[in-house]
Amino acid sequence: MTALAQTGYIAGRHLRFFLRQPWFVMMALIQPVIWLLLFGALFKSVTEIPGFASGGSYLDYLVPGVLVMTALFSCGWSGMSIIEDIDRSIVDRFLTTPIHRSAIIAGLNLYELVALLIQAAIIGGLAFVLGAKFEGGILGYGALTLCAMLVGATVAAFSDAMALMLRQRESVIGINTILTLPLTFLSAAFMPLALVPDWIATAAKFNPVNWAVEAGREALTASPDWSMILPRIVALLALTILTTAWATRTFRAYQKSI
């Protein structure tokens, strides 16, 4: 109970910070819009490639990819807040109080997810205005958003763990850059796997980003196959819990190094 309340307080702290930086808010809102418009225009004609199975427009196809990519790219920076807090001795202050270690990580990541939720609403709204059909309705879009959030929470926890272990901005930026693009492109985010080389299709099977994209896309169809969606959500949830637990444990490594 205390851990939950503390998670809320920490999330509130980060959210207040976010809302006080108009520039951050602008960036967070504009970035997914740019991606949606840019990728939408860039790959418009792929629907004409023989073998492109999805019946709808490329916009319908694209929304899950853009949303999951947004989750990857924004939550991957989570560790930067940790590094700033380390530099300002705020982490040390927390560690000498009775706060639950897990609440420090979970609170930060909860804030990331709230921000992601707002981004999801913007992407969904804009895509709808541009003519996406979303046959799966609100429930389908909700399931997609959940998948994106689980990816976001996993990446955020991973980023936090890296920050606590390496304590260097450059390392966190480096790992973030190295991971996010391949994870996005080794998936069906922008192109059906039937149309990509075999090795990419194989890699995608083990890529959690792809699980989220495929499950979310399925949820947006007129009659989703929930037996395909639910196991992927469970797997993503397990991954979220694992990485969060791991990030919480890295406080020990951090404390050994100070």
Add this chain to the structure above:
Amino acid sequence: MMTDHTRAIEARDLVKTYPGDVRALDGISLTVQAGTIFGLLGPNGAGKSTTVKVLTTLSRPDSGSALVAGHDVLRQPDRVRRSIGVVGQKAAVDPSATGRENLRLQGQIYGLGGRRLEQRIGELLDQFGLTDAADRIVQTWSGGMQRKLDVAMGLVHRPSVLFLDEPSTGLDPDARATLWQEISRLANQDRLTILLTTHYLDEADRLASRLAIVDRGRIVAEGAPEALKAELRGDAINVVLGSAELAPSAARVLERIEGLGVPTLDGALVSARADDAATTVPVVLSALDAAGVDVAAITVARPSLDDVYLRHTGRAFRATAMEVPA
């Protein structure tokens, strides 16, 4: 170890080694009586901050044990954390939040809330003279104000032991003076036990009722500041000569005077320790006059912690003691 409520801190043989064979703590033992201010004095890298990290549960020692507020730092870290307030070397405040928000989050972490917490926050803001700035973003505050907020945050939950790690580093003289007043007040009125680390001799002298000099991970001297100074016995007589060339002959004159220690030379300055400065000064002056040595000035200095430090470590405490931040 027995739990003794008159002892707020009891550390035994703390050893801590960092990678690269750096022995930060080399067997530190100390006892702090409840309701007193205890000073840990030493230059940077002596082991003061590592001691604080171990006592505040931030770091684990390789060996040794410690009780803080009656709880074992290794076996009951959470109980220790509930009893202590920690003010680290850098002001650990959130610059993007207001002062009130900083204090509120700190209180919430300890499970405080509602009107009681708001009341406590108001009290602390008042006490530290921060009420007017309370709802402004801390980023816009001066360094001295941020430091006060930092101390206030360490007090939100009414701890019984407060750790202050170099509280006045980086503060201007005015801000230092007000912080010192506040620290003295906390110990006197609120019966708080304070462990203070500092590399300012005057700070230790002014605030601590008892202090330990730390050097290379060990405590080399411990006692009340006055007692440590009294150990040195005698005052320093400093003679400033008309020119540096006179120093050797002046030294030869002083060597023959009864009740005066071995003189040391530093340019035109010749110093020696006297058992009784009041009777020795006239003797020194007439002896120098008789030898034809031109004296520009003569002063008598009570022993300072500087001298105590020099005596116990064999090195002058020059590091940062002279530096007064602008």
